[in-house]
Amino acid sequence: AQKITQTQPGMFVQEKEAVTLDCTYDTSDQSYGLFWYKQPSSGEMIFLIYQGSYDEQNATEGRYSLNFQKARKSANLVISASQLGDSAMYFCAMREPYSGGGADGLTFGKGTHLIIQP
Amino acid sequence: SAVISQKPSRDICQRGTSLTIQCQVDSQVTMMFWYRQQPGQSLTLIATANQGSEATYESGFVIDKFPISRPNLTFSTLTVSNMSPEDSSIYLCSVVPQGVLGYTFGSGTRLTVV
Numbered sequence: 001a002q003k004i005t006q007t008q009p010g011m012f013v014q015e016k017e018a019v020t021l022d023c024t025y026d027t028s029d030q031s032y033g034l035f036w037y038k039q040p041s042s043g044e045m046i047f048l049i050y051q052g053s054y055d056e057q058n059a060t061e062g063r064y065s066l067n068f069q070k071a072r073k074s075a076n077l078v079i080s081a082s083q084l085g086d087s088a089m090y091f092c093a094m095r096e097p098y099s100g101g102g103a104d105g106l107t108f109g110k111g112t113h114l115i116i117q118p
Numbered sequence: 119s120a121v122i123s124q125k126p127s128r129d130i131c132q133r134g135t136s137l138t139i140q141c142q143v144d145s146q147v148t149m150m151f152w153y154r155q156q157p158g159q160s161l162t163l164i165a166t167a168n169q170g171s172e173a174t175y176e177s178g179f180v181i182d183k184f185p186i187s188r189p190n191l192t193f194s195t196l197t198v199s200n201m202s203p204e205d206s207s208i209y210l211c212s213v214v215p216q217g218v219l220g221y222t223f224g225s226g227t228r229l230t231v232v
Contacts, residue, residue, distance in 0.1 A: 047220030105163040
């Protein structure tokens with residue numbers, strides 16, 4: 001079973017609109033971390049935001065916020081006032097204490113290709 | 119935040135040969151991680167490299183195919199051995215700098231096997 005599910009393969013959004021990228025996760029651990037990364041066409045991986053499982057408040061970083069709903073195992077990324085430069089692949093990822101035998105590695109979702117239209 | 123220098127940035131290799139990818143970090147880190155990103159796909163963790171011990175491989179990845187070295191706290195190499203076209207991917211290294219929440223990634227190595 002997938003540990004990270006991103007159900008939106010692609011999204012088109014009008015510039016300046018807010019956009020929500022969905023992410024659900026599956027874990028039986030109490031301690032875990034959730035991450036969002038942006039990957040532009042250049043291929044680099046840009047860290048956007050982090051949410052710890054014990055964090056009571058939703059994480060925010062500038063225009064990025066994470067809508068964390070622990071009971072629903074949901075960690076949606078919200079981008080406010082989208083810009084043309086936000087066009088990229090967005091990956092949700094999870095760190096469990098010991099995933100697949102390795103320590104602290106990330107498990108990624110399949111990603112959402114976001115295109116911002118002028 | 120740490121800066122990772124990953125080399126080579128891209129290469130085209132003949133099937134049956136091997137390629138060694140290097141990652142140099144500008145600060146000491148305990149763990150280094152190696153990922154593969156197949157064309158149009160997400161990232162998959164290959165292995166975790168801890169200095170002074172053998173790397174820990176994820177299911178589906180074996181040491182004979184992807185040997186890893188971690189001679190010190192700032193450097194690691196991943197070798198892709200006996201390559202086939204199915205190995206054509208982007209390979210990325212990653213670290214968690216001390217005091218930083220997010221994982222930092224190298225710029226990746228785009229490998230094409232012909």
